Amino acid sequence: MTSIFRKFYFFLIALFLALPLIVVAGVSINQKQTLAFPPQGFSTSWYGEIFLNPEWRNALMASVTLAVLSAALAVAIALPLAWFLWRRIAPWANIFQLLGVAPFTLPPVITALGLLTFWATAGFYGQPWTAVVSHAIFFVTLPLVTLSLGFTSIDRSLVEAASTMGADERTVFRTVVLPLILPYIVSGYAFAFVLSLNEYIVAYMTVGFTMETLPIKIFNALRYGYTPTMASVTVLFVSTAAVIFGLVARFGDLPKLLGAMSSDGK
């Protein structure tokens, strides 16, 4: 395809992807409490508001805590499973791989509703920790897929050498496997973290009435009163995601990670 056509097409796609974010960024620097674009006046106070207004700060804290813990739990579930599937020949264990991928493949409202009925029946409905478990299960797919990919890329002769030299299972794992798999643990954690930060429906259905995460807070603000803080939070979220994925790309092989993701994940 000709290069002018290509440039034009890429420009249009970039515009399509960026336009809503540009408008939101414009709205976020309004001086007064209006959602006007082009912005009227200039002020960064709506960014300060995220940290100074107790409601927004609490929502931010809740979201970050939830994302940190649930991503860690997701990795804790995915790591032993991916290791086992790599180390052992046990075809029936693949059912757990399938279960790990299912919540992310089905429409999210289904996982959300399943967890809602479950927590309500078990009598824990509304407890903050249920959101951590729910998100960990919902996002376990991401570390599971990156880790499965990471394990397949390990040269088995390295592990063989270590074990011939007398290293036991534990030593091999700590000194050979873990260092090799670490970049995949980090990227799996990063994917789960960013998505948990942005997740709405599962959080809303499990703890929506007792706790406000940032997406829930934005949704409530959409219904009960617009404020430019919604726009500044959006800009903060987009930049956080860009920085984290940028780091994953900087220290890992992003095209490879994504090249295998869909083929392994589905």
Add this chain to the structure above:
Amino acid sequence: MRREPPQTVGDYAPLLFPAAMLTIFFVVPFGTMIAVSFFQRQQGGFYTPAFVFDNYGRFLSAFFGSVLGFSLMMAVAVAICCVVLALPFTYMLTRMARSVQVVWLVALLSVLSLSEVIIGFAWSTLFSRTAGITNILVALGLMGEAKALTPSFAAVLTGMVYQAFPYTVLVLFPALVRLDPTLTEAARTLGASPLKAFFTVVVPALRNTIVATLIMVFIFALGSYLLPQLLGRPQHWTLSVLITDQAIYQSNMPFAAAMAVFLVLVTLGLVALTVIAGRKGEAA
């Protein structure tokens, strides 16, 4: 260390935690949901264990039929728009320098990870009267006065395409990376224009990938639960929105659960159908 079957019970130990977590917090909730779909609803948002088909019986109404029809139509429209837009884009992206690819992939991932709340908010701002795109057109002198473009069907469709576009690119990306570049080179050497080479060589070579991608984007679009609510009118609500609405605002868990079970069945059924169709196509 070779792969070997587990020898002792101890060898299964690493499987214990993941298996328990996935069973307790995914399989059991899924089962709970199916069970609740047969329960009897009580006044005031409670429900009692029972085995009734009332919740499924409600599907037979004209209202439900129109919601289902609209959801499927919407998801098909989104899938087609996304694949049409993303296929040439992804194809050209895979032929670019690695560093350019990485920048685009980071951007696409960042948009993909955005909450539906945020996408809905961003597009409703862009389509609003006070801060919308029409203000830019007014400033350029192309329009008399600013107006709101939402709620409307076009707004919902745009929002959903925006949400699903990065996903489509990332699904297509691996297949297109692996596409043999000599295929197009051969076509070009034999005198085909780049456009002709794309449509007569690349597209047919990727037929199965395109069908698979259409299905995956279709399922992805079926899951959209907020955009129709934020950017559309009640007649633009999809099944996912209706499920959320019944579960949260109408407190009718059994009916919501029945619809969710139905959505799973529709999803799985369509996938199975297309897989069978795909096999037949290959055999022919």
